[in-house]
Amino acid sequence: MSPSQPRQSSSPGESGQPGRRRLLQAAVALPAAGTAVLATGGTPAQAATAARSGRFDTESPRFALAVLPDTQYLFDADSADPEPLRATFRYLVNQRKEANVAFMTHLGDITEHGTRDEIDLAADTFDLLDGRVPYSVLAGNHDIASGDDQRGNSPYLEAFGPRRFASAPTFGGSSPDGYNSYHLLRAAGRKWLVLALDWRTSAAGLRWAQGVLDAHPTTPAVLTTHDLVWADDDGAAHLSGNGQRLWDSLIRGNDQIFLALGGHYWPPGRTVLKNDAGNDVHLHITNYQDRYYGGAGMIRLYSFDLARDVIDVETFSPWFLARDAADRSPLEAETVELTGDTDRFSIAIDFDKRFQGFAPLIPPTPRPASAVMPRGTVAYWRFDTSGAAMPSADSPVPDGTVVRDLSGNGNDLTVSRLHSSGPQALTFSTDHHPGQPAHASLRFDGGRNPDRGAILATGPRAPLNSEKFLHGYTIETFVRLPDPFEGNHAWMGILSWQGRNGDAGKTTGWSPLEPTCSLNLSPERFLQFVVYPERQDADPTSWSHALPVGRWTHIAVVNDGRRTVLYVDGSKIARNPAQRSTGIATLGKPFVLGATQFDEKFEQGFYGWMGDTRIVARALSPRQFMTPSD
Structure with missing residues (x-):
C-alpha cells in the first residue's frame, strides 16, 4: 500500500474507510503503597485505600492526561494477554501523585471482536483503575457489531456504559443511548471537559454533544473519538471522512475544543487546523497496535504545564519499562519508549490567550495595603x-x-x-x-x-x-x-x-x-x-x-x-x-x-x-x- 494511505485493521462487521516531560525513571522506583497491595494479591478496595497517599493535586499548574489507544490485540479471543494493560494501569496508580495524572482516556477498540468474553476480560482489567484514577472509554469499530450510537444494547455497553461510571467523581453524564459520555475534572486550578464520542456518532449524538458544550461554555474541552485523522508516513495527519464530519458539525464551531484525539489508523501523526474563531485546534492520531506485542499497553502522557504554556508529550510502555534493562529482549528494548517526532514532542500553547474567547481572564482587583502588611x-x-x-x-x-x-x-x-x-x-x-x-x-x-x-x-x-x-x-x-x-x-x-x-x-x-x-x-x-x-x-x-x-x-x-x-x-x-x-x-x-x-x-x-x-x-x-x- 502506498505511503499516502492510512493503515487500519479490518472490522468484523463494518468496513473502515481509508483514510518532555520525562517521567520514565519513576516507573523503576519501588511501587507506591497501592501498587504494592495489588502486586501481592490484595483486594482492589485495599489498594484504593493504600493509594490515597498519592493524591492528585488539583491546583498545581502541571498535570498529565494519559491517553491509551487501541488495545484490541491484547483481548483477542483465546490469544488474549491483559498483563501489558495491567502494568499500564499499575503504573498510572503508582505514579498518579508523581506525574500528577488527572485523567486517562481510552480511544476505542478495547477488544478485537467485541465478544462478551473479550469485553468481560477487559472490564475486569479496567477494575484496577476504578477508584484510583478517573478515566473514560468509548466504542471503536471492533467493540461493537455495526451501526452508529443508536445500535442498541451490546456487551460493550453493558460493561462500559453509564452504569460503570455512575459513581466516578468526574462523570458528567452520557447520551440517552449510553455510547457517548463526558467527564469534568479539576486540574491546574480550573475545570476541564473530556468529551468521549462513539466510533460513529449519530445526528442525535452530535446534538447531545453540542448540548454538553453549551452547558459548560467556559470550560476548555478535549474531544476523544476512535476515527478522527489518519497520517502519512512522515506524520502529517489528515481528517478522515468521519473526522471531517466531526470537524464540520462540532469541532470547528466550538472554540472550547482545543485538542482532539483519535486512534484507529496507524502510523501516528498530528496536524493543526484553524477553527471558526481563528484559533488552533490540535488533532492527533495515537495508535500502536502495529508495534511489537500489539503495542504492549503503550500510553501517551500529555503533560500540561500552564506555568510554561506548553504540553509535553511522551510515549512509552510501562510493561517493558518495569523490567530490568538487562532482561529486556531486543524488541522490548526497541519498544520501551518511542522518541520519534510523532511520539515525543511539545506543543506551545498560550493557554490564557487560547481560552480568552470563551473564558476571558478576570484580572485581580488591587488589594488594599492592610491586606499585605503582615506582622513585623x-x-x-x-x-x-x-x-x-x-x-x-x-x-x-x-x-x-x-x-x-x-x-x-x-x-x-x-x-x-x-x-x-x-x-x-x-x-x-x-x-x-x-x-x-x-x-x-x-x-x-x-x-x-x-x-x-x-x-x-x-x-x-x-x-x-x-x-x-x-x-x-x-x-x-x-x-x-x-x-x-x-x-x-x-x-x-x-x-x-x-x-x-x-x-x-x-x-x-x-x-x-x-x-x-x-x-x-x-x-x-x-x-x-x-x-x-x-x-x-x-x-x-x-x-x-x-x-x-x-x-x-x-x-x-x-x-x-x-x-x-x-x-x-x-x-x-x-x-x-x-x-x-x-x-x-x-x-x-x-x-x-x-x-x-x-x-x-x-x-x-x-x-x-x-x-x-x-x-x-x-x-x-x-x-x-x-x-x-x-
Missing part, C-alpha cells in the same frame, strides 16, 4: 494614588514627590534625579505584575554614558536607616526589565542602604567603599544581593540566574537570622551562601530605591519598571510573599 512590616511602598499624588500615565514624576510608607512607620521616600537627568528619568506607569497588590509602577530610565537615573530615598531621620534586623528580614519588590534591554546597565542598583561598609568596620569585602547592603544586576542580568551583616565581618552574596526581559519578576530576599536565601518568582535560587549572616550593618543613612552608591556616590540608576516594595523584620515563607498566594 517596617516599610511598604506602592506607587498608586494610595501611596502618592501621581501624575497621569507615562508622565514624569516630579522631584520632591513623596511616596508614603503605608506601614505608618515613617519611612517615606522622596524622589530626586541623578546628575543632570531629565524628566523622563522617572515616569509613572499603570503597568504592573499581575499578582502585585497595587496596579501601578514607576518607570526608571537610568544608564551609563552619560550616567543618569532617579532615586527614591528615605529622609535623614527615618527609622529604617538604622534598623539592624538581628532577628531576620524579608525584602520584596517587583521589577520588569525592558525588551529590548538596550544600553550599558552593568551593575545597576535596584535598592540599597547608603554608607561605606568600611565605616562599619568590615574588612572582608570586595571593597570597603561599597554599601553595607545592595541588590544589583550584573552585566549578564544576574541578580546580586550582597550584605555586610551586623554580627559578622563577612559579605555573603547571593546570585540568581539571568532575569528575563519584557516580563515582570517578583524578587524576595529572606534572612532568618542565620543565613540569607534569594527567591525569584517564589523559587529559591541555587547560589545562596551557606555563610552565617545575622542582621544588616546599617549606618543610620538613607535607604534607596533605584540605585546603588560606591564611595557614597551614585553613578547610573535603575533601568526598567519597579512595583510594590515591602520590608518585613522577619523571615517570611513564599506563601506569605506579596504575590496572590500570600
